[in-house]
Amino acid sequence: MDPIKTTRKGAILQVTLDRPKANAIDLATSRIMGDVFAAFRDDPELRVAILTGAGEKFFCPGWDLKAAADGDAVDGDYGVGGFGGLQELRGMNKPVIAAVNGIACGGGLELALSADMILAADHATFALPEIRSGTVADAASVKLPKRIPYHIAMELLLTGRWFDAQEAKGWGLVNEIVPASDLMERAWALAATLASGPPLVYAAIKEIVRDAEDAKFQDAMNRITGRQLETVDRLYASQDQLEGARAFAEKRDPVWKGK
Known part of the structure; x- marks a missing residue:
């Protein structure tokens, strides 16, 4: 099955991560995502992208540990845009909206941080649990202290604790909290507003x-x-x-x- 689904309407592209059961990202999926976002970047007819996850439970938990156990190297070829196709994609000069529809942890939270705006379903939860598995949330270690207060960012990085959408909004990490049933409608409305701009x-x-x-x-x-x-x-x-x-x-x- 194709792990990435795309929906194109006018100048808007929706990119949906669809890898049951949890939308985790392996090397192959990351490379596909890089190709999708590079194509979006280079298409003059497209102006705004929405990134979301399939289902109601997971946005993305980040790195696919099962794939890693089967031989995917953590320092392998993630593709043109780095992990998840966005974090290191050069010249991405179009707005990207993350519609976080559920759990966003580890590399999934880092992926959301790569967007320009974040909408969160009211049941969404977040964490950077890498500390508990003896590794580093590298992109989050770079980005998070620049997005929210330093001491809060360090607490989240050093403890790996979970926090909900309300706390995320309180720290300015997400733009809006939306009822889960309205999340994609709101994302498309915001995308339409941006697509009408210069x-x-x-x-x-x-x-x-x-x-x-x-x-x-x-x-x-x-x-x-x-x-x-x-x-x-x-x-x-x-x-x-x-x-x-x-x-x-x-x-x-x-x-x-x-x-």
């Missing part, structure tokens, strides 16, 4: 955020104003840049063409 601006925002993550403020601003970032240079020279000003002057909605 794609070149989204691309510039994402590149600026990545580029400025470890830069001093003035250095980052100099790179932006000097048009040293490809997406910013493209935006400033685009038809969409003019369209935004014209639509404002003419008191109408802009028509974004992505060029």
